Amino acid sequence: MRHTNRSAVTVAFSVFLTVCLLQCRALAWEITKPLAEGVSFTQIVTEAPAKVINIVTVDPKFPGAIIKATSAGETMHSASAFRGKATVSTAARRLGAVAAVNADFFIWQSGYPLGLLVSDGELKCEPYARRTAFAISKNGEYLFGRPYLEASVTAEGGASRPLGGVNRLRGKNKIVAYTRAFAVSTHTNAEGTEVVVCTSHPPRPGEPISGTVKEVRASKGNTPLGEDTLVLSSAGAGAKWLEENLKPGTNLTILFNLKSDDGKDWNSIAEAVGGGPRLIKDGTIVNSAKEEGFGTSIYTAAHPRTAIGTTSDGKVLMVTVDGRQPQSRGMTLQELAKLMLGKGCVQAMNLDGGGSTTLATAYGVLNSPSDGRERPVANAVAVLGTPLKGDAGTEIKIDVPTHPVEAGSICRLLLVDPATGQPVSESCAKDTIWSVEGGGIFVDQSGSFTARTARAYTITARYKDRITTRQIEVAAGPPANMTPLLEEVSGEEPCASQVTVTVWDAFKNPVKDAKVFIKVSGGTPEKGEAITGSNGRADAAITWDSEFIGVFEVEVSCGNLKKTLVRPAKKSAGTEQNPL
Known part of the structure; x- marks a missing residue:
């Protein structure tokens, strides 16, 4: 059922329409709105079964429509409570993105992404357990595959040793390379050896790094990280090799190669994120959850979901499905794969879901995170785009209630002209993007929201380059x-x-x-x-x-x-x- 046209709503009811209680709401509609040139946002709401699906479609043929892989925070690790994690909307604001979704799974305690992360050509984390990753090459080709890392450090005398990871928690024996993308320091203990190397450039797949040892720090940790340095760190046998073969002034070569079982060139990638399992391969639904080391529940149970896919005509789809809520139960991976296939994807993969599932812009959250708020995550896939220009003379304002809205009510927001107080034009209302700062309340793209958690919310309405923000108070409902x-x-x-x-x-x-x-x-x-x-x-x-x-x-x-x-x-x- 489509909502009543805004222009038909009288000014007397311009603040809100309390439609009905939550359990009485009947929904079945699809709305598509422009986010930027070549970037659109579609929201699909179904009643039986209850689902809210959000799709950002990117057409890279439009100048300025660019997809970026990024750490959610400024760095991958920090001493803060979030350990380097940040919300998707934080990442979107930092990049000025028109949209962003959460990406890879991550280690909860440390905040490190579990798998591959390449951003602006820089390798920030290596792949994990040959799980599926999505990448964009330097010439714009999309890659879906299960890459793995072959990396090594070779001293000028010929001594060589494999590297076990990039910006990872250091274990025994394996040598890990730390860069400034990780943090301001390595955050390691003193039970190992760390070698500071002056480098020609940060790690890039397929590009050898020429470096010179600046300092060898035996039995020391937490080494500072600089823009033009890299730190090799290890304990056990790896530490012994570092001490025996690398001295201040030693020249060395470090190489990071990304390879794939399908023979494709992963050394040419500019952007990449890990995730998994694979959903669609060459137009056919696949189930690789077991091969990629996932448990059965990730495939068979309905959860909030995030996915990314590509179509035969070169478009990229970033998809979220809300879950664990009355208005949206979530999807199984089989259902998600069918959705992606039905939307034209010929390649697709799953990303981290559950409470991590988030779709946001620089102005707020577009979906309804199941935690009741945005969850800090490790990284994201963001979309940059050329902003749309609003009609000359068009200004917008959200009418807000003078009293708190009772939890359990479903209300509809109205956009008005601030000069006249009259509803805006139909085209303006149709293309307005609604979002909420930090999540916690779901405002759908018809302008309706369900009041649940009692607190104040900041709601943003954006029509092309016109933006208005207002605060709404939700109060507790009657005793239950x-x-x-x-x-x-x-x-x-x-x-x-x-x-x-x-x-x-x-x-x-x-x-x-x-x-x-x-x-x-x-x-x-x-x-x-x-x-x-x-x-x-x-x-x-x-x-x-x-x-x-x-x-x-x-x-x-x-x-x-x-x-x-x-x-x-x-x-x-x-x-x-x-x-x-």
Whole structure:
């Protein structure tokens, strides 16, 4: 069902239309909007089964429509709590991207991407376990394959040793190369050896690096990283080789070769990200999850998904499918593969999904991340594009409510002319891109949103080069659940307890100013009525009657919610009460 045309909505209802409760919403539509020259955004919403699908289509034949692989943060690692991870919208803002999606899986604790990352021709991480990767060559060719790294360091005397990785957590025996793309230092401990090498250029697939050893740091770690240096680091046998063969002033050659089982030239790539498993190969759906070392659940269970694919006419599709939410259950990999094939992809691969699945612009999030907010990730695939110019004289403004919107409501935003207060033209409304800063609330591309988590949200509407931002407050809905807790107060005479009641709405928001009634059997409450605070809690002290023989109970109620708590049985006058 398509939404009512904005121009038909009267000004009296210009702020919001509360359509219905969440469970009553019926949706089935597809909207396509321009993001930049050669870049479009399509949103598909279906009701049975419930799915929200977002597709960014890039036509590189348009000048300025460029696809980039990038670390999400400024560097791949840092001392911050996120360890170098950052949100997709952060990466989009840094690059000025018109769209970006999350890319590779990553190690949760360290934030390192699991597989290949090449950005602007620089090798920042090597492939992992021959899993599928997507790449763009320097001449614009798209590659999907399972590359692997062959790398080595060779001293001027001829001694040579393989390299085990690039910008990775250092293990024993293997030599890892660290560059400035990793962090400001290697973040290693002192249980190894690190060699500082002055280099001609950063690691690039297929291009030998000529370097000279500047310093050998035995039993030292956390070596600073510079723009024109590279650090070779190892422990165990690898450290011994470094100490024996590399001295200050030693000239050496470092080579990073990317190879693939299919024989294609991966040394010519300019941009690349890892992921997997492969979804489509040469126009046919494939299932390589087991071959690539994935568990069965990634293929058979429905999850939020991110994917990338290419069409026979040279377009690139970046796709997200929301999941784990009422409006979108997610997809299995088989369903995702069918979707990509149905949209014209002849090659496609899966990227990291679940709570990582994010589609964002420099102005905010376009999809609905399942964590309820953007998850910091390791890297992203971003799209740069030539901005579209708005019509002369067109200005936009979002009407916002003067009161908080109740969680559980589905509301529709309206875009108006700030000078007249009248709805904007149909073409302007049709091409406006809606986004939310940081996620947490989903505004679809019809301008409707479902209020769930109670807090303030910043919503952006962008029509070509016209941008407007407003804040909307979501408040908790009516009480839907209640959690009471009865605790003994030690050391009190006469014997006392405290009852604490937390009231929640249907979306687990704490409900403020809810009336809670308290009745006690075998004692006296401090008060018979309590009001919940901003945390949804109300409490009252209870003094128990030491002479009472019977069942000690506390009954709490809030609206039509009612629960009874039983105090553990006590002995009185030599008589033991019946256990409850």
